[in-house]
Amino acid sequence: MEFIAEVEASVDENADSMCQFILFISLFICFLTGLISPVCAGERGGVARAPAESRVFDVLNYGAVGDDKTDNTEAFSACLKAVVAAGGGRMFLPVGVYRGKIMIPAVSKPMPSWITVEIVGEIEPAPVFGTVGSFPLQSNGTIVKSLSKSGPAVVSASSSPNSLYGTFSGVYVVIRNLEVRTDEDPRIGGIDLRHAMQCRIENVFVNTGVYNVQASKPSHGTSGLTTPACNNAALTILRNVVVTGYHTGILVNEHTDGDNIVVASNINGLEFLFAHHASRLGRVGTYRNTHHVTVSGQHGFSIEQMNTEQPGPGQTDTHNAWQTLVSDVNDPSNLGIADINFWVVEGNVGAVWKFTRIGGASIQARRIGAGPAGRK
Amino acid sequence: MRKTIMIVTWLFMAAASSVNGSERDSSVAAALKSRVFNVLNYGAVGDDKTDNTGAFSACVKALIEAGGGTMLLPDGVYRGRIIIPPVSKPLPSWITLEIAGEREPTPVWGTIGSFPLQQNGTLVKCLAPSGAAVISASPSPDPLYGGFSAVYVILRNLDVRTSDNPGISGVDLKNALQCRLENVFINTGVYNVQSAEPTHGTKGLTTPACNNAALTILRNVAVTGYHTGIVVNEHTDGDNIMLGSNLNGLEFAAAHHPSRFGRVCAQRCSHDIAVTGRHGFSINQLDIEIAGPGQTDRNNKWQATAVNINDPYNLGIADIGYWVVEGNVGAVEKFTRNGGEGIRARRIGSAQPVKH
Numbered sequence: 053m054e055f056i057a058e059v060e061a062s063v064d065e066n067a068d069s070m071c072q073f074i075l076f077i078s079l080f081i082c083f084l085t086g087l088i089s090p091v092c093a094g095e096r097g098g099v100a101r102a103p104a105e106s107r108v109f110d111v112l113n114y115g116a117v118g119d120d121k122t123d124n125t126e127a128f129s130a131c132l133k134a135v136v137a138a139g140g141g142r143m144f145l146p147v148g149v150y151r152g153k154i155m156i157p158a159v160s161k162p163m164p165s166w167i168t169v170e171i172v173g174e175i176e177p178a179p180v181f182g183t184v185g186s187f188p189l190q191s192n193g194t195i196v197k198s199l200s201k202s203g204p205a206v207v208s209a210s211s212s213p214n215s216l217y218g219t220f221s222g223v224y225v226v227i228r229n230l231e232v233r234t235d236e237d238p239r240i241g242g243i244d245l246r247h248a249m250q251c252r253i254e255n256v257f258v259n260t261g262v263y264n265v266q267a268s269k270p271s272h273g274t275s276g277l278t279t280p281a282c283n284n285a286a287l288t289i290l291r292n293v294v295v296t297g298y299h300t301g302i303l304v305n306e307h308t309d310g311d312n313i314v315v316a317s318n319i320n321g322l323e324f325l326f327a328h329h330a331s332r333l334g335r336v337g338t339y340r341n342t343h344h345v346t347v348s349g350q351h352g353f354s355i356e357q358m359n360t361e362q363p364g365p366g367q368t369d370t371h372n373a374w375q376t377l378v379s380d381v382n383d384p385s386n387l388g389i390a391d392i393n394f395w396v397v398e399g400n401v402g403a404v405w406k407f408t409r410i411g412g413a414s415i416q417a418r419r420i421g422a423g424p425a426g427r428k
Numbered sequence: 429m430r431k432t433i434m435i436v437t438w439l440f441m442a443a444a445s446s447v448n449g450s451e452r453d454s455s456v457a458a459a460l461k462s463r464v465f466n467v468l469n470y471g472a473v474g475d476d477k478t479d480n481t482g483a484f485s486a487c488v489k490a491l492i493e494a495g496g497g498t499m500l501l502p503d504g505v506y507r508g509r510i511i512i513p514p515v516s517k518p519l520p521s522w523i524t525l526e527i528a529g530e531r532e533p534t535p536v537w538g539t540i541g542s543f544p545l546q547q548n549g550t551l552v553k554c555l556a557p558s559g560a561a562v563i564s565a566s567p568s569p570d571p572l573y574g575g576f577s578a579v580y581v582i583l584r585n586l587d588v589r590t591s592d593n594p595g596i597s598g599v600d601l602k603n604a605l606q607c608r609l610e611n612v613f614i615n616t617g618v619y620n621v622q623s624a625e626p627t628h629g630t631k632g633l634t635t636p637a638c639n640n641a642a643l644t645i646l647r648n649v650a651v652t653g654y655h656t657g658i659v660v661n662e663h664t665d666g667d668n669i670m671l672g673s674n675l676n677g678l679e680f681a682a683a684h685h686p687s688r689f690g691r692v693c694a695q696r697c698s699h700d701i702a703v704t705g706r707h708g709f710s711i712n713q714l715d716i717e718i719a720g721p722g723q724t725d726r727n728n729k730w731q732a733t734a735v736n737i738n739d740p741y742n743l744g745i746a747d748i749g750y751w752v753v754e755g756n757v758g759a760v761e762k763f764t765r766n767g768g769e770g771i772r773a774r775r776i777g778s779a780q781p782v783k784h
Contacts (some may be wrong), residue, residue, distance in 0.1 A: 106502075106503075106530075107503050107530055107531055137550040139546065139547075140534060140546070140549070142531055142532065164544045165534070165536050166534055166536060167541070167548060168531065168532050168534040168545060168549065170531060170532065171724065207484050209549070216543065217538075217541060224532075225532050250535065252532075284538040285536070285537055285538035287670070289648060289668050293663055307693070311690075322762065326714065327695065328753045329693075329759075330759075330776055331563060331750065332691040332713035332715075352759060353752045353776070388775060388777075389759075389775075389776060389777035391749065391776055416776050416778075416779070
């Protein structure tokens with residue numbers, strides 16, 4: 053601040069002081085150099101002065117290249133290693149298409165407790181999905197892409213052999229502003245956090261590189277997103293998450309709290325697994341899934357508004373006929389204990405009074421605006 | 429020529445550096461004036477030793493003089509208190525005061541085991557045995573409205589810490605007009621399962637009690653180890669609220685307007701919900717865990733749940749969708765209440781709401 057005043061004074065006085073000017077430029081360069089990383093790391097507002105030890109780790113500083121060619125798996129691992137060694141922090145990915153996998157290493161003993169690992173892109177992804185037409189997916193924003201045919205998901209947390217609790221890795225994983233992409237009919241998952249203790253996912257688009265209406269039938273049983281399966285300190289928050297083109301859009305473990313979720317053109321949109329604790333979802337958009345909601349283990353849950361669309365007359369062809377609705381709720385063994393408020397739209401038709409379920413004897417489902425909920 | 433270079437350079441620098449707190453005459457400088465006030469520039473030291481109360485106050489003062497802004501706390505463990513002074517007349521209206529850490533805290537809590545809390549992220553810590561909360565808004569002697577300080581307080585990415593069985597509260601905004609809390613972990617420095625019984629009647633968080641322009645938004649807030657986790661005043665809107673090992677999880681105080689919660693998780697609280705004043709509220713999903721057989725010892729047996737709802741004077745008018753898990757047992761159908769005649773509570777998936 054003193055500094056600015058000094059510069060202003062020298063402008064006003066038009067003082068002939070070359071030394072002062074050179075000193076100023078040198079200081080200025082030092083100043084900028086110190087600023088570059090926090091400014092690039094740019095959460096709005098940034099930091100006015102770089103803290104002694106910034107907790108922002110830019111992947112570019114670890115050799116990552118967002119050119120849609122370079123395999124960045126090792127660069128990501130080096131960056132994550134630094135994040136974990138610092139006791140947590142933010143892995144920052146500037147705009148680019150990054151090939152490779154982000155594998156969060158097992159965080160375990162002797163670490164006494166868990167840490168926060170944030171994986172953050174520069175801007176929000178463009179969630180290109182819909183119920184009709186054909187559009188290419190964008191290559192804008194921060195995209196992490198793996199076309200690998202086997203192995204772990206594009207972003208995954210590894211299980212821990214020497215865990216603080218269960219076999220879980222001692223991490224609270226925060227993922228924000230990221231697009232995660234695999235191949236069509238993917239052989240690997242998108243984000244697999246089953247071995248993490250906790251997570252929060254915000255503004256994330258998990259897809260198979262193709263507009264969902266044109267997606268091929270997923271035949272490898274992979275999932276777009278798997279939430280942490282931990283049953284102590286369980287915390288899963290999903291906000292503004294879109295998953296398209298997988299066998300299962302989101303595998304829901306206990307304590308999941310989601311809102312503004314879209315699952316489109318998956319065989320199972322949401323799949324609820326066995327859980328002691330309940331899960332809660334605000335608004336869920338489920339479009340062109342074979343089964344919008346599948347229950348495969350006992351799970352209590354509530355969906356405040358499940359808004360669905362199924363393909364109408366003439367809205368499927370031989371390639372995407374698999375996207376024809378079989379059931380809104382698929383719970384053949386009656387394992388779900390749930391409340392659902394639904395709204396169903398049929399393409400080319402409009403809002404309809406249909407709701408199809410297989411089993412689901414303990415699921416209270418009612419159309420928005422209807423009388424009291426009823427079991428099947 | 430040199431003058432031009434200097435001006436260009438200066439502009440670039442002003443844009444890049446977000447220089448704080450400086451008085452500048454130039455209109456260009458004024459337009460570029462940053463509203464981010466880094467506590468390190470006011471003498472704060474995050475070394476878990478230095479008392480930063482004075483530095484925090486200097487920073488808040490500069491921020492208020494600028495008409496609002498963000499008080500930024502880079503990573504560190506900051507001892508001391510953040511006391512928001514009364515913002516009052518002649519200010520014609522209220523201002524926004526944001527207190528933000530560099531990144532999200534690690535919410536170390538659970539239902540079993542023993543883990544130390546982390547010292548990572550931005551922590552504001554005060555071990556004082558009495559006095560004001562770690563973060564508080566002072567009442568105003570010359571207010572714009574009521575006795576309230578004319579501030580919209582935003583807290584983001586913070587770990588707020590006191591000592592075990594705390595003599596002071598965590599965040600007390602009852603005298604603020606409005607607030608929003610996001611990614612905030614309020615604790616007593618000890619993993620909740622191991623925390624001692626809170627005997628001082630202190631609170632993790634008290635929301636603004638203002639009844640004009642009332643606005644309280646809570647997102648991703650965890651409170652552990654206090655007598656009362658959150659004292660809920662009117663117009664509170666919360667989601668992803670976690671209450672671990674408090675005598676009262678949520679306490680609803682008297683309110684004209686209702687409050688609304690999405691998901692609330694209450695674990696090992698003596699009373700998950702306490703109602704002490706007339707208050708309308710809805711909780712879409714109240715997920716509870718009660719300590720199961722063998723899950724308490726002498727130090728933490730106070731964490732055994734007495735009742736899920738404690739509303740002895742029947743002051744609550746509410747809808748609750750609940751789910752109860754007993755440790756080591758699993759999901760159970762029990763749900764207990766003391767009073768609560770005006771509360772419609774039903775287990776998720778059950779046929780009809782049940783009145784008492």
